[in-house]
Amino acid sequence: MSATEKKDQFRLGFLTAVEVPEQGYVGGLLITNRHGRPLEFQCTAPLKPNRTQEILYGTTLGSYVVGEVIARTLIEKVGVKPHLILTELAEILELRNHVSMPVGFLEPDRVIVAETTSNTLTEQPTTEAPLKIGRQWFRLHAAHTDDRADVENHSTQIPKDADMREPFERVREALLETVKNGVAR
Amino acid sequence: MSTSSNPAGTLATSAGVPGSLNQPNLDSKAHDGVIPAPHFDSLQFARQFVQEHLSTAACDRPQAQSEELTSEPTEIVPELESSVAPEPATAELAIHATEPEAPPSETPAAAEWVDVGNIPEEVNVFDANPILPPPAQIANPEPVAETSTEIAVSPTASSPTISDPAEPGNSVAKKSIPTRTKPPKSSDPEAEFKPQIHIAGFNSALNRTPQVQTTSVPLFGKNLATTKWTPFWGKVATFGLTFPEGFEFLPTKPLKEPKADVGGESAGLGPTKEELLALLAPGDIAAAVVVSTEPLPPEKKTRLKPPHDAVSMEDRLFYLLQPPLETWLKGQELIMPFEPFPYQYEGIAWLFAQQAALLADEMGLGKTMQTITAMRLLLRAGQVNRILLVCPKPLIPNWQREFKSWAEELPVVTIEGDAAHRKMQWTMPGVPILLANYEILTRDFEMLADDPPRFDLLILDEAQRIKNRTSRTALTARAIPRKRSWALTGTPIENRPEEMASLYEFMEVIPQAANPDLRQLQKLSKSYVLRRTKDLVMKDLPPRFDREEYLELAPAQKAAYETAEKEGIIQLNDLGDSISIQHVFELVLRLKQITNFEPVTGESAKLDRLEADMEEIAASGGKAILFSQWTKTIDYLENKLARFDPLIYHGRIPVKKREPVLKEFKDNPSRSLLMMSYATGAVGLNLQFAGYVFLFDRWWNPAVEDQAINRAHRIGQKTQVIVTKFISKDTIEERIDKVLAEKRELFAAVLGDGDNTNVSLSLNASEIFGLFDLKARHGKGTRSIAPPPPPPS
Numbered sequence: 001m002s003a004t005e006k007k008d009q010f011r012l013g014f015l016t017a018v019e020v021p022e023q024g025y026v027g028g029l030l031i032t033n034r035h036g037r038p039l040e041f042q043c044t045a046p047l048k049p050n051r052t053q054e055i056l057y058g059t060t061l062g063s064y065v066v067g068e069v070i071a072r073t074l075i076e077k078v079g080v081k082p083h084l085i086l087t088e089l090a091e092i093l094e095l096r097n098h099v100s101m102p103v104g105f106l107e108p109d110r111v112i113v114a115e116t117t118s119n120t121l122t123e124q125p126t127t128e129a130p131l132k133i134g135r136q137w138f139r140l141h142a143a144h145t146d147d148r149a150d151v152e153n154h155s156t157q158i159p160k161d162a163d164m165r166e167p168f169e170r171v172r173e174a175l176l177e178t179v180k181n182g183v184a185r
Numbered sequence: 186m187s188t189s190s191n192p193a194g195t196l197a198t199s200a201g202v203p204g205s206l207n208q209p210n211l212d213s214k215a216h217d218g219v220i221p222a223p224h225f226d227s228l229q230f231a232r233q234f235v236q237e238h239l240s241t242a243a244c245d246r247p248q249a250q251s252e253e254l255t256s257e258p259t260e261i262v263p264e265l266e267s268s269v270a271p272e273p274a275t276a277e278l279a280i281h282a283t284e285p286e287a288p289p290s291e292t293p294a295a296a297e298w299v300d301v302g303n304i305p306e307e308v309n310v311f312d313a314n315p316i317l318p319p320p321a322q323i324a325n326p327e328p329v330a331e332t333s334t335e336i337a338v339s340p341t342a343s344s345p346t347i348s349d350p351a352e353p354g355n356s357v358a359k360k361s362i363p364t365r366t367k368p369p370k371s372s373d374p375e376a377e378f379k380p381q382i383h384i385a386g387f388n389s390a391l392n393r394t395p396q397v398q399t400t401s402v403p404l405f406g407k408n409l410a411t412t413k414w415t416p417f418w419g420k421v422a423t424f425g426l427t428f429p430e431g432f433e434f435l436p437t438k439p440l441k442e443p444k445a446d447v448g449g450e451s452a453g454l455g456p457t458k459e460e461l462l463a464l465l466a467p468g469d470i471a472a473a474v475v476v477s478t479e480p481l482p483p484e485k486k487t488r489l490k491p492p493h494d495a496v497s498m499e500d501r502l503f504y505l506l507q508p509p510l511e512t513w514l515k516g517q518e519l520i521m522p523f524e525p526f527p528y529q530y531e532g533i534a535w536l537f538a539q540q541a542a543l544l545a546d547e548m549g550l551g552k553t554m555q556t557i558t559a560m561r562l563l564l565r566a567g568q569v570n571r572i573l574l575v576c577p578k579p580l581i582p583n584w585q586r587e588f589k590s591w592a593e594e595l596p597v598v599t600i601e602g603d604a605a606h607r608k609m610q611w612t613m614p615g616v617p618i619l620l621a622n623y624e625i626l627t628r629d630f631e632m633l634a635d636d637p638p639r640f641d642l643l644i645l646d647e648a649q650r651i652k653n654r655t656s657r658t659a660l661t662a663r664a665i666p667r668k669r670s671w672a673l674t675g676t677p678i679e680n681r682p683e684e685m686a687s688l689y690e691f692m693e694v695i696p697q698a699a700n701p702d703l704r705q706l707q708k709l710s711k712s713y714v715l716r717r718t719k720d721l722v723m724k725d726l727p728p729r730f731d732r733e734e735y736l737e738l739a740p741a742q743k744a745a746y747e748t749a750e751k752e753g754i755i756q757l758n759d760l761g762d763s764i765s766i767q768h769v770f771e772l773v774l775r776l777k778q779i780t781n782f783e784p785v786t787g788e789s790a791k792l793d794r795l796e797a798d799m800e801e802i803a804a805s806g807g808k809a810i811l812f813s814q815w816t817k818t819i820d821y822l823e824n825k826l827a828r829f830d831p832l833i834y835h836g837r838i839p840v841k842k843r844e845p846v847l848k849e850f851k852d853n854p855s856r857s858l859l860m861m862s863y864a865t866g867a868v869g870l871n872l873q874f875a876g877y878v879f880l881f882d883r884w885w886n887p888a889v890e891d892q893a894i895n896r897a898h899r900i901g902q903k904t905q906v907i908v909t910k911f912i913s914k915d916t917i918e919e920r921i922d923k924v925l926a927e928k929r930e931l932f933a934a935v936l937g938d939g940d941n942t943n944v945s946l947s948l949n950a951s952e953i954f955g956l957f958d959l960k961a962r963h964g965k966g967t968r969s970i971a972p973p974p975p976p977p978s
Binding site: 032035036037039040041042045047056078079080162166167170173174181 | 414418421422423424425426427428486498501502505506507508509512565566
C-alpha cells in the first residue's frame with residue numbers, strides 16, 4: 001500500500017466528554033481508521049467552570065463547555081484530521097458550524113422502521129433522517145445538507161457489522177485513566 | 186453641571202484642600218465678626234465661610250445638615266433669605282447672619298488673637314511673603330474660575346440663591362461673591378481692615394493666596410463604579426498520543442462462503458440476519474420491516490489491558506485504546522481460519538501486553554495459535570518489527586504449517602543452509618519473523634557474537650530446553666539482544682520448581698543467577714505466567730479415558746526378566762560403595778526392555794494385547810498413536826504389526842520425511858497406526874484425528890507422557906481419546922508407575938496453587954535406587970545402600 005493510499009484512507013473521529021465529580025469536564029477525541037484501529041488520541045485536562053461562569057451560563061454551561069470549548073480545542077489540536085466526526089453527545093453536533101468535516105450524532109437505541117435495502121429510515125425521508133454507519137444510526141447537522149452525500153459516499157468503507165458505539169467506551173476509559181493519573185495539567 | 190446643583194460635591198472638594206487658609210482660625214475670625222484683610226481673596230473666604238458654617242451646622246444638626254448637603258441644597262435658601270433680607274447687597278452678611286450660637290467669648294483661642302496693626306513691620310505678611318502680590322494688586326482679584334461657586338442675587342427678590350453661572354438665563358442676575366465684603370460698622374475704617382492674626386511661625390503662609398479649584402462630580406456620570414465581565418476561557422491543556430504505524434500486510438483472502446448447515450460447525454461464520462433478509466426477494470417481505478436497534482445482546486469483548494509494569498501514560502493509553510480483539514479478528518482486518526475460543530482470546534490479549542511472558546497452557550490448548558496471533562497483532566500495531574522464534578528442530582515444519590494456517594500473510598524465514606547463507610538470513614533486513622532451531626541458535630550466535638542481530642521479540646518454544654540456566658542454550662538465549670521475551674511450554678516444571686528460575690532469568694524478571702524461593706516464584710507467576718488446563722477451559726473437549734493395562738509377562742519374558750534382575754542386582758551389590766546411578770540406570774533400562782519383548786524369542790505380552798486392540802481399531806477406521814522410549818522397540822513392532830502398515834516417526838527418520846509421514850497418517854484411511862518415540866513425537870504435533878494412544882512403555886516423567894497423549898487429545902478432537910498404558914505386572918514397570926502416579930499428583934499441585942516446595946518431579950537418584958533393594962557387603966553380612974534423599978528446600 002502506498003503512502004498516498006494510506007493517507008487517503010477514511011478516518012473517523014470519536015469525540016466525547018465526561019464530567020468528573022469535583023474536577024469538571026474532560027473531553028477526548030480518538031482518531032481511528034475505518035476498522036477502528038487507533039491512529040491518534042487527544043484529550044483535555046479537566047476543565048472546571050468557576051462560579052461566575054456557572055451563574056452566567058446557567059443551564060447552557062455544559063453544552064457550551066463540551067460543545068465549543070473542549071470540542072473545538074480537540075479538533076484544533078489533533079494532527080491526523082478525521083473525515084467524519086462521530087459523537088454520542090448532542091451538544092457536540094453544533095461543532096459542525098465551526099469545522100469543515102461532517103459531524104454525526106449517535107442516535108439513542110430505539111425501535112425504528114427501516115427499509116431493508118436502504119440505509120435511510122423511511123419514516124424520515126428528509127435530510128435530517130438518521131444515517132446508518134456500521135450497526136448504528138447517526139444524525140447529521142440539519143443545516144449542512146451536503147454532509148449526507150459525503151458521509152454516505154465514505155461510510156461504505158466501514159464494515160456493516162462494525163460497532164460504532166464501542167470506540168466511545170475506549171475514549172471514556174482512557175479519559176478516566178488520564179484523570180486518575182493527572183495528565184495534561 | 187455646576188456646583189450650585191451639586192453643593193455636596195463642591196464642598197467636599199474645598200474641605201479637602203490641605204494646608205489652605207480655609208481653616209478654623211479664619212473661621213473663628215469670621216465668627217467673631219472680625220473682617221478679614223482686604224488682600225484676602227474674599228471669594229475664597231466666603232466659600233470657606235459657607236463651608237465651615239454648614240459644617241458647624243452639620244455638627245449641631247447632623248441630620249438636617251446631611252439632608253441639606255446632599256439631597257436638598259436649596260434648603261439653605263430660606264435661612265439665607267430670612268437673615269439677609271434687609272441687606273441684599275452682600276451675601277456674606279446674609280450667611281453670617283445665619284451662623285448660629287457660638288458666642289465669640291466662647292472661642293478658646295480668642296485671647297491669642299492680636300491686632301494685625303500691632304505687628305511689627307518686619308513681620309508684615311506682605312513683605313515676608315514674596316509670593317504674595319502687593320496689596321494694590323490684590324485689591325483687584327483675578328477672575329474666578331468658571332466652576333467657582335456663585336451666589337446669584339435676584340434684583341427683584343431679596344433672597345440670594347445658589348445657581349450655576351453657566352446656566353442660561355442666570356447670567357444677568359448673577360453677582361460674584363468675592364466682589365467685596367461689607368465693612369463692619371466702626372469709627373476707624375483702617376483699623377477695621379486690620380485682621381487679627383495669631384502669631385505663629387506660619388503666619389506668612391496665611392497670607393498665601395489659597396489655590397482652590399472645584400471639580401464637578403456628577404452623581405450618575407461616568408465615574409459610577411461598574412463591573413465588567415466578558416466570556417473568557419483560558420487555554421485548555423491537552424494531552425496527545427500518536428500511535429505507531431503498523432506492519433504493512435499483504436491483502437488476505439476473503440473468507441470462504443459459509444456452508445448451508447447453519448447451526449452446525451460453521452455457525453460461527455454464518456450469514457447475519459441482515460444478510461439473510463437481503464437474500465430474500467423484495468416481494469417476499471414487506472417493503473418495510475421492523476428492524477430493532479434495541480441494545481444488542483452483550484457481545485464478548487476482550488479488551489487489552491495495560492501490563493502491570495506499564496507506568497507511562499502513553500503506554501497505558503496505547504493498550505486502553507486498542508479495539509477489542511474480537512473486532513480485530515472478526516474478518517475485518519485479520520482473517521482467521523476459525524473463531525478462537527474465549528480463553529484463547531484472553532491468552533492473545535495477555536501475550537500482546539506482556540514484555541515478559543511464560544505461556545504455560547496445558548498441551549493441546551493452542552499455545553501456537555495464540556502466539557502466532559499475538560505476534561500478528563503486535564506487527565499490525567507497530568509494536569514489533571522483527572521477531573525471532575526458536576523451537577526444537579523437529580517442530581520447525583509444525584510452526585511453518587501453523588503460520589500458513591493462522592497468518593498466511595506473515596513472511597516467515599526459516600534459518601537453514603550453510604553458514605554463509607545463514608549469516609545472510611540473520612542479517613537480512615525487512616524480515617519480520619525468523620524461525621530457527623536451538624542448535625542453529627547456539628551455533629550461529631557464536632559466529633555473530635561481535636554484532637548479534639537485535640529483535641523486538643524473542644520467543645522460545647518448548648522453553649524447558651533452557652531449564653538448566655548454565656547450559657549453552659540458556660546462555661545463548663539470554664545473550665540475544667531483545668525487547669520482549671516470551672517462553673512457551675506446557676511443562677514449565679519438569680523436575681523441580683527452581684527450573685522456573687532459569688525461565689524467569691531469560692524473561693529478565695529476576696536478576697542474573699538469582700534463586701527465588703517458592704513465595705517469590707508464586708508472586709512472579711501471577712505476573713508473568715499464564716497457565717490454563719483443559720479441565721478449566723475446554724469443557725467441550727471430548728473426554729480422555731486412561732486405561733492402565735496390567736499384563737502378565739510371557740513365559741520367556743518372565744524368565745529373562747528374573748534372570749536379568751537377579752544378575753543385575755548381584756552385580757550392583759558387588760560394586761559396593763562404588764555403585765553409581767549410571768549402574769542402576771543401566772539395569773533399569775535392561776529390565777524395561779525385557780518387559781517390552783524378550784530379545785531372543787521376541788515374545789511380548791504387550792504386543793499380544795496391542796495386536797488385539799489394533800484389530801478392532803483398524804476395523805472401525807480409527808487411528809492410533811503408539812509411543813515408546815526406544816527406536817529399537819518401534820522397529821521391532823513395525824515388523825510384528827506389518828499387516829497394519831504402521832508409519833514410523835522417530836529420530837532416525839530424516840526431518841524432510843517426517844512431514845510426509847504425518848500427512849500420510851492423516852490422509853490415508855488405511856494407515857491406522859503411527860509409532861513414535863517420546864523424544865521426537867511427544868511435542869508440538871497436532872494429531873487430533875487419532876482417537877487412541879498407546880504408551881507401550883513408560884517415560885520417566887509424567888509431563889512427557891502427558892505431552893505425548895495430548896498430541897491426540899487436543900483442540901479439534903471430535904471423539905473421546907482412549908489412552909492405554911501397558912504395565913507389566915510384578916516388574917519394575919509397576920514400581921515406576923506407582924512413583925509416576927505420585928509425581929503426577931505433585932506436578933498438578935505445584936502448578937496449581939504451588940504449595941509444594943522443592944520437589945523433584947522425575948525420578949531422582951534416591952527414587953531410582955529405591956526401586957531396588959540394594960545392599961552392600963558389610964563384613965559377613967550386607968547393609969542397605971542408597972543415595973541420600975534430596976535436601977528439603
